[in-house]
Structure formats: structure tokens, C-alpha cells
Amino acid sequence: MQKNEHKVVSTALLAWYDVHARELPWRVSPSDRQAGVVPDPYRVWLSEIMLQQTTVAAVKDYFHRFTSRWPTVQDLAAARDEDVMGEWAGLGYYARARNLLKCARQVTQAHGGIFPDTHDGLLTLPGVGPYTAAAIASIAFDRSETVLDGNVERVMARFHDIHDPLPGSKPRLRDLAEEHTPLARPGDHAQAVMDLGATVCTPKSPACGICPLMPDCQGRLAGTAAELPKKTPKKPKPTRYGYAYVARDAGGGWLMERRPDKGLLGGMLGWPGSDWSEKPSPNPPFEADWHDIGAEVRHTFTHFHLHLRVLTAPMPDIAAPAGLHIVAKHDFRPSDLPTVMRKAYDLWRDH
Template identity: 70%
Template structure:
């Protein structure tokens, strides 16, 4: 690609974005920004944390719920861990929720409620890595930072017809993305290139005919766009096995445990049971007349698949060890559980 072609790409993409920007509940659109409205760093930060490894469609309702309940970073910082973890339930990757609270408290109590406006200041906050720091500094503060997510990687791979597979090609993709990031409107540009990847330069069947960059796209001219980016083969996921012990008191209350803060589903309420492993460990959490349930839960995590057998029991409340929580049936909300635990409840709730 010629230097003059590279130089005109940001302007072409920004012109497209001005007419085709997606409407997001956390976004200040291009027309609003031109009229002087600036993004709220709290909303930008919250959306970026929620969007990590999660789709826009899945995030929207959670974002509305969080910002209605906690409209400022100080409101979120003052909330309890249990309330935030319960509100996050179902969104997955629960370490994000723990870091969300840690970060909110640093900003609210140590930084007087103000987010740092630079990459170097943001990267020091809990739970904020290189991508999130770049995204917040660009989108919220209009800093000239390079934002590189999966959509941007795909656009760069096709625009320059790069066939080296991911993740090995990431440094080169970043270099191209950095070279294109303009000093003018870098926040809008970051969102424009992500929007292009999400709506036009899609993983399958890219809509090259309506792409604003089609005259410049080397892969389109070579006929290779649909094959890019190439990816190294993934290793097959291992399968782990476990047992969830779902017990109720004779009054109908559910018996749950709070998982340790560190580790998978850390800090979340869930059904008692042994650690999940390559073989099944049958260790009831307390004495009860446990019976097998005929169904099982299957759930996919990032690094493994889980098969969870279920055991049920009824027990008098005074026999429940104090290390477990009894949630009265009228106070129990399945939506407060992580997805895998809610799947188990949905199978057995009428038993």
C-alpha cells in the first residue's frame, strides 16, 4: 500500500463513522462530540470492563442496570462486594467484577473520584490492562492511543493482506494500527475502526461492497479477505468433572456457600461441592440424605468444559454447618448465581 493511501485512510474512516456510528448506551456519538459533549470516563471504563470477552448484546442490559443503581464511580465504590457480585452474575469472568470494585475504590477514595486521563495513569489501576487503558484514554480523553481488539486486528489483517497467523502476527497488526491512528479525533477513530470490524468487515462474509476502505484494502484486491486473519490451531479443551450438592432446609431455604475470592467464580455464591478435576471427587459438604439427580449440567469455560453431576437433600436448618449460608426461599434469587450454578438450580427447582 502506498504512503498516500495510508495517510487518507483515517479521514475516510472518520467520514464513514460520522454517518454510520453504532448507538451505544455508553457512547457519545460523533455529532454530540462535535457539539462539545464529552464522554463520562466512568461510563467508558465500566463498558470497557464489561465488554472484555463479552458481546455488546450481552453487556447492554448489565450496563443499564449498573448505571441506574450506581450512577457514579463513588456510588459503586460505596457498594458492598456481595451486591456487586450478585449484579454481575451471569456476565462471566468474575475476576472482572472483583477488580471493578477495587478500581472504583481507588478512583473514588484515592483520586477524588477522577479517572487518570493518560494511558500511564490508567494502566496503574486495578484490573486495567494495556487494551483497556488505551481504550479509555482514547475514547474518554481523546488521547492518541492505539486500541487493538479482535475487530481492529481483523481490519488490519485484511487492509494489509497479512497472512501470518494470530497470535504471532499481533505485533505487526499493532504496528499498522498505530501508524493509522490519527492525532485528530483519535477517540472517534478508535470507535470507528471497531465499528467497521463489527458491522462491515465481519469474520464471515465481509461486506466489502459497502466498506469505506474498499479501494485501499489489499486483501479485497487479492481476493483473500474472507480468509483473514489466519489463526493458529487451538488446542482441544480438557473436560473436568464435579458434583454440585443442592440442599434445602425443611422450611424451603436454599443452602449455599461463598466461593473463595481467588480462583474461578471467586467471591460468588454457589452450590457446595468439591473442586472440579479430571476425575470425579465425591465428598459431600455435610451429612445429609443425599440422592442422585438424573440430569447433569454441562458448561463451557474459557479453558475447559465442565460436566457437573447433581445431588439433592433436605435437612433441618439447625443441622447446617455455620460455614454455609441459608437463603430463605422468599429471598432467594437465581439471578444472583453465576450461570453454571443457575443451570443447576433450573434443573432441580421443582424437586
């Protein structure tokens, strides 16, 4: 495909986007953008971090809560760690929340509250990798950067009829996406391709009849669009097992632990428990007649499935064991717990 044909593709995409752009709480609409409204880099950055490995539908409510409570990057930088982690609970991938705070504080302290406006500058920020840097540079600052998410990969694979499977084909798909990225309105172009993949060129049953790229789509012409992109089969996830111990003191306080900053569920509140492995060793936080409630948590992480037995016992009149602490009854909010720990609480409550 020649360079002028790439321009035709971008022109068709932008014309489609001007009419069909999704309304998203972090987005400046194409009409507002053309009227001179400038995107807020804080809101673009926050949305991109939240959207990593998470859906738009899941993110919207979190985004509204965060921006209502912390409307600027300086407000977020000044927030208490536990408040941010609590608001993040349920979004998963908790290292993102820790890096969110680190990034907000670095932008505030080292950059005067102003985000770097280039791809390389954005890469210096905690939690910002090549994709996120490209997305922020493109959407917030209209830099001609190539944004490659799952939607863009799918559009490129189908439009160019690429049969090499992901993830091995990522470099080629990125090169193709770069060839289509225009110098004019690159931010709108990036969002247009993502919207096309999310609403028209969907994973199943793509709506080719209403696609602005239909006339030149090689996958449609070859009859292969619906089966693309191909993916290398994933290995089955292993299953791990563990124990969670739910205990309350005489005043209704909850015995809990704050997980280490590094590692799974880092920095989050949780129930004391065992290791998570094929053959976990019981590790109750104190000696008691622990009662197995007869139900187990089932939860899936990125790399494994987890089955968690929930045990409960009243806490004797002792100080919290080393490494644990009591969360007072009036300070306890189940919504502050990560999903797997909230599942354990729900089972305990229903029991």
C-alpha cells in the same frame, strides 16, 4: 504505505463513522462529540470492563442496570460487594467484577472520583491492562492511543493482507493500527475501526462492496480478505467433572457457599460441591440420603468443559456446616448465581 496514505485511510474511516456509527448506551455520538459533548470516563471504563471477552449484545442490559443503580463511580465504590456480584452474575469472568469494585474505590479514594486521563495513569488502576487503558484514554480523553481488539485485528489483517496467524501476529497488527491512528479525533477513529469490524468487515462474508476502505484494501485486491485473519489452531479443551449439592432447610432456606475471592467464580454464591477434575471425589456437606436428579449441568469455561452432577436432599435440623451458610428463602435470587450454578438450580427446580 506512506504517511499521507495513512491519513487518507483515517479520513475515509471518520467520514464513514460520522454517518454509520452504532448507537451504544455508553457512547457519545460523533455529532454530539463535535458539538462539544464530552464522554463520561466512568461510563467508558464500565463498558470496556464489561466488554472484555463479552459481546455488545450481552453487555447492554447489564450496563443499563449498573448505571441506573450506580450512576457515578462514587456510587459504585459505596456499593456492597454482594450487590455488585449479584448484578454481574451471568457476565462471566468474575475477577472483572472484583476488580471493578477495587478500581471504583481506588478512583474514589485516591483520585477524588476522577479517572486518570493518560494511558500510564490508567494502568495503575486494578483490572485495567494495556488494551483497556488505551481504549479509555482514547475514547474518554481523546488521547492518540492505539486500540486493538478483535475487530481492529481483523480490519488490519485484511487491509494489509497479513497472513501470519494470530496470536503471533498481534504485535505487527498493533504497529499497523498505530500507523493509522490520527492525532485528530483519535477516540472517534478507534470507535470507527471497531464499528467497521463489527458491522462491515465481519468475520464471515465481509461486506466489501460498502466498505469505505475498499479501494486500498490489499486483502480484497488479493482475493484473500474472507480468510483473514488466520489463527493458530487451538488445542481441544479438556472435560472436568464434579458434584453440586442442592439442599434446603425446614424454613425453605438454601444451603450455600461463598466461593473464595481468588480462583474460578471468585466471590460468587454457589452450591456446595466437590472438586472439579477428571475423577472428582463426592463431598456432600452433610450425611443424608442424597438423590441424584438424573440430569447434569454442562458448562464451558475458558479452558475446560464441565459436567456437573446435581444431587439433592432435605437439610436436617443442624447448623450450617463450617464454611457454608443459609440464604433465607426471601433473600434468595437465582439471578444472583453465576451461570453454571443457575443451571444447577434450574435442573433442580425442573426436577
